[in-house]
Amino acid sequence: xxxxxxxxxxxxQDRLDKPEPQNWLMPRGTYNGxxxxxxxxxxxxxxxxxxxxxxxxxxxxxAHQAAPIVNNGIMFVSTPQNRIIAVDARTGDTIWRYERHxxxxxxxxxxxxxxxxxxxxxxxxxxxxxxxxxLTATTGKVAWQHCVAKWRDGYYMTLAPLAADGKxxxxxxxxxxxxxxxxxxxxxxxxxxxxxxxxxxGPGEPGGDTWKGDSWKTGGVPIWMQGNYDPATRTVYxxxxxxxxxxxxxxxxxxLFATSAIALDVETGKLKGYHQYHWNxxxxxxxxxxxxxxxxxxxxxxxxxxxxxxRDGYLWQLQRDPSGKIGFISGQPFVHQxxxxxxxxKTGRPTYDEAKVPGTNxxxxxxxxxxxxxxxxxxAYSPKTKLLYVPxxxxxxxxxxxxxLGPREPGSLYVGVPIDDIFSSLRPRPGVDTSKPMKIxxxxxxxxxxxxxxxxxxxxxxxxxxxxxxxxxxxxFSGGTNDRMFRAFDASNGKLEWETRLNSGVEGTPxxxxxxxxxxxxxxxxxxxxxxxxNNGLKKMLAPRLDHQVVPNDGTIHVFALMGPKTETASR
Ligand SMILES: O=C(O)c1cc(C(=O)O)c2c(n1)C(=O)C(=O)c1cc(C(=O)O)[nH]c1-2
Ligand SMILES: [Ca+2]
Numbered sequence: 001x002x003x004x005x006x007x008x009x010x011x012x013q014d015r016l017d018k019p020e021p022q023n024w025l026m027p028r029g030t031y032n033g034x035x036x037x038x039x040x041x042x043x044x045x046x047x048x049x050x051x052x053x054x055x056x057x058x059x060x061x062x063a064h065q066a067a068p069i070v071n072n073g074i075m076f077v078s079t080p081q082n083r084i085i086a087v088d089a090r091t092g093d094t095i096w097r098y099e100r101h102x103x104x105x106x107x108x109x110x111x112x113x114x115x116x117x118x119x120x121x122x123x124x125x126x127x128x129x130x131x132x133x134x135l136t137a138t139t140g141k142v143a144w145q146h147c148v149a150k151w152r153d154g155y156y157m158t159l160a161p162l163a164a165d166g167k168x169x170x171x172x173x174x175x176x177x178x179x180x181x182x183x184x185x186x187x188x189x190x191x192x193x194x195x196x197x198x199x200x201x202g203p204g205e206p207g208g209d210t211w212k213g214d215s216w217k218t219g220g221v222p223i224w225m226q227g228n229y230d231p232a233t234r235t236v237y238x239x240x241x242x243x244x245x246x247x248x249x250x251x252x253x254x255x256l257f258a259t260s261a262i263a264l265d266v267e268t269g270k271l272k273g274y275h276q277y278h279w280n281x282x283x284x285x286x287x288x289x290x291x292x293x294x295x296x297x298x299x300x301x302x303x304x305x306x307x308x309x310x311r312d313g314y315l316w317q318l319q320r321d322p323s324g325k326i327g328f329i330s331g332q333p334f335v336h337q338x339x340x341x342x343x344x345x346k347t348g349r350p351t352y353d354e355a356k357v358p359g360t361n362x363x364x365x366x367x368x369x370x371x372x373x374x375x376x377x378x379x380a381y382s383p384k385t386k387l388l389y390v391p392x393x394x395x396x397x398x399x400x401x402x403x404x405l406g407p408r409e410p411g412s413l414y415v416g417v418p419i420d421d422i423f424s425s426l427r428p429r430p431g432v433d434t435s436k437p438m439k440i441x442x443x444x445x446x447x448x449x450x451x452x453x454x455x456x457x458x459x460x461x462x463x464x465x466x467x468x469x470x471x472x473x474x475x476x477f478s479g480g481t482n483d484r485m486f487r488a489f490d491a492s493n494g495k496l497e498w499e500t501r502l503n504s505g506v507e508g509t510p511x512x513x514x515x516x517x518x519x520x521x522x523x524x525x526x527x528x529x530x531x532x533x534x535n536n537g538l539k540k541m542l543a544p545r546l547d548h549q550v551v552p553n554d555g556t557i558h559v560f561a562l563m564g565p566k567t568e569t570a571s572r
Contacts, residue, residue: 006073006088006515008138011118016163017231022514026226027067027115027160028378029511032293033228035380036470037512041519042562043473047488047498049563053520054092058085058555064526065376066115066160067467067509068557073516074137077524078113078160079555082127086140089522090515092559096140100127106151109176109413110529114225114376115160115509117168119188126157126170132186134168146191148172148184153410155179160226164236165266167194171223175241175286178218178414183227183238185269195269199223199240199257206271207256215251218408220244221258225288225376234266235324237293237306241286245416247402249359254279259287261306261316263324272324277331278312278350282357283339283398284370285311289378291318292388296448305329307448309379309390311372313337316348317448330451334444335373335394336429339366360416363401369426370398371463371534378509380468380476385491387445387454389468389476394442395432396463398425426537434542437461441481443468445494455494461542465531469510469521477521479506482535482551486510486523486558500560504552507531518561526555 009015011025019025021038028035042050058064062080068089069076075089082100087093108128117124122134122143131147148170149155154177162169167185175181181199186192200219201207211219222241229236243251243258256274259281263273277287291306296317306318306326315334319327328348333340339357340350358364373392380389402416413419428434441464443457459481466480470491479486479502486506488498505527512521532551539546 008074008121009072010121011071013165023072024067024070024511024513025118026069027509031229031231033290033378034292034470035378035468036382038472039512039514039519040471040473041514042471042475042521044475044490044497046562047475050488050498050521050560051563053559053561055559056085056087056092056557058083058526058557060555061553062526062528062555063112063531064508064524064555065112066524067511068522068524069116069118070511070513071118075522076116076118076123077557078116078125080111080113082113082125084116084123084125084135084140089513089520092557098135098140100133102128103151110158110173112158112529114158117161117163119163119168122188124161124163124168126159126161128156130155130157130172132161132168132170132191134191144191146186153179159224162227162229162236163188164229165234167266169227169236171238173222173224175220175222175244176413176415177411178220178244178408179222180217180219181221181223181241183223183264183269197264197269197271201256210254210256212252218244218414219251219255219258222286223288224286225290228290228293229266230293233322233324235263235272236266237290238262238264239288239290239308241288242284243281245405245414246282246284247360247416248280248282248357250405250416252280255281259285261291261308261318261326263326265324273321273326275318275326275328275348277310277314277316282359283366285372287311289376292379292381293320294381294448298449305448307388309334309374309392311375313368313373314340315390315446332451334390334453335392336367337373358400358402360402360404363399365397365399365427367397367429368393369396370400370422371530375465375530377465377480377507378467380470382470382491384472384474386447386449387491388448389470390444390446391464391466391468391478391480392442392444393440393463395429395438395440397427397429399427400425423533424537426534426541428541438542443476443478443489443494457489457494457496461538461545463531463534463538465534466507467509469512471512477510479508479523482549484551502558503556504554505531521560523558524555525558527551527553
């Protein structure tokens with residue numbers, strides 16, 4: 001009998017509203033999306049003593065992006081192919097495993113999963129075949145499942161569900177398959193649908209006049225990242241994806257609510273407000289990472305903001321209102337961006353350089369690339385340093401041209417750009433000398449009060465493709481580079497404090513937690529999907545410098561703690 005063995009603690013709405021510091025109950029730790037932990041046992045002074053405590057192979061390869069979710073010493077990890085592993089977070093001993101039997105004839109464009117949600121006594125996962133499964137947290141047995149769409153019709157799910165107000169909120173991927181995107185709220189107990197919100201406004205609905213003819217039926221606007229939540233106003237905030245098909249002339253108009261931040265009433269799913277970052281998207285710039293809820297000090301006044309580092313390469317600061325309305329404050333490039341000619345100072349609406357807008361039979365070279373100034377990996381915010389940390393990719397561009405599309409075939413790509421052209425679209429920023437090590441990936445830190453970049457840690461010949469964890473120990477953690485490193489930086493100046501090389505590329509969402517007085521840092525390795533596709537583009541662009549480079553794909557859970565007597569007892 002182990003008196004210190006973890007036992008499951010029911011996840012109430014109160015606990016989700018204010019998670020205990022020792023737990024990590026959702027992908028970003030808290031509903032505001034900060035990716036911040038108040039734990040400080042591991043700090044800038046002692047992080048050099050950080051050592052591996054345990055690791056565990058997940059048994060699958062490809063993009064492991066989920067955060068290890070921890071509730072009272074029990075860790076839940078989801079992986080590609082929709083598996084979940086529940087382990088004793090101190091030892092790595094497996095408690096149970098769940099494996100979804102996915103249809104064998106299903107093609108996966110983005111074989112990944114961004115994490116589980118906890119609510120009550122259940123664990124929830126959104127699946128590649130467009131279903132939500134609820135498992136009993138202590139046993140891993142299926143309590144219910146509910147399919148929100150037909151995978152044969154091009155719908156799939158990669159996001160972590162958001163648990164709030166007794167509901168499980170999910171959205172669908174398929175922006176490259178001609179879907180009509182939506183968010184569904186399911187009853188956490190039964191799986192019954194409570195409400196549905198279509199992200200492509202239909203005829204007669206608000207925003208419906210921003211789509212012409214039947215274009216709304218295949219308008220895309222996927223939701224493939226978890227939302228954030230404001231319990232005080234009971235508002236959920238999501239970021240929305242690209243319009244489909246990609247070429248903007250196939251769907252003239254602004255295309256609401258594509259590439260936007262949207263605010264929905266958690267109870268009813270009613271739209272309370274929105275801000276479209278860029279209209280009539282032409283670049284696959286999904287703006288799916290949900291805006292962070294941050295109170296920013298402006299001249300002694302706390303302004304309630306929504307902050308988003310866009311795939312369009314702009315850092316957006318918006319204002320949130322108790323009514324859910326979203327106002328515009330500022331937008332400025334955080335990487336080289338040559339598409340926007342200006343931003344309306346009142347509304348934030350950009351004007352475009354038409355030469356940078358690809359179309360059907362119209363080639364365009366534009367910066368940043370299709371993968372954006374920042375793709376899905378989430379920013380972090382530390383209330384201690386008051387800095388926003390952005391995983392950015394600078395000096396990259398892309399060149400594509402559209403081709404005429406036939407009618408949509410359910411379940412097939414409906415992009416209007418040949419897939420091989422997409423994977424070979426990456427270009428260096430014009431004028432950059434690629435014969436020398438090239439500045440690409442950056443971990444940037446921004447002061448939101450002044451709108452100034454405070455520091456940047458730059459990586460050569462590598463993108464930066466991983467979410468950030470910030471801690472009260474004055475550290476920020478992240479992987480994301482093509483050298484398999486997992487790193488800790490000083491949160492105030494970006495100095496590298498610690499790094500370790502893992503078995504494969506790291507694009508996991510780091511988390512931190514405490515059990516029996518020991519603080520741990522956890523992250524998944526496992527490389528794939530678009531981080532790998534973009535890196536393949538870099539290899540061609542920078543040849544022969546990266547010719548020898550191999551980034552393995554194997555998935556592993558890694559857990560670290562400080563070397564010392566406490567760690568030794570903890571890991572035994
Ligand atoms: O339009 C969509 O539905 C959709 C879905 C996904 C996804 O579900 O992962 C990605 C994208 N688009 C996308 O454009 C993109 O760059 C991307 C990168 C990744 C990844 O896991 O690295 N997923 C996705
Ligand atoms: Ca997309």
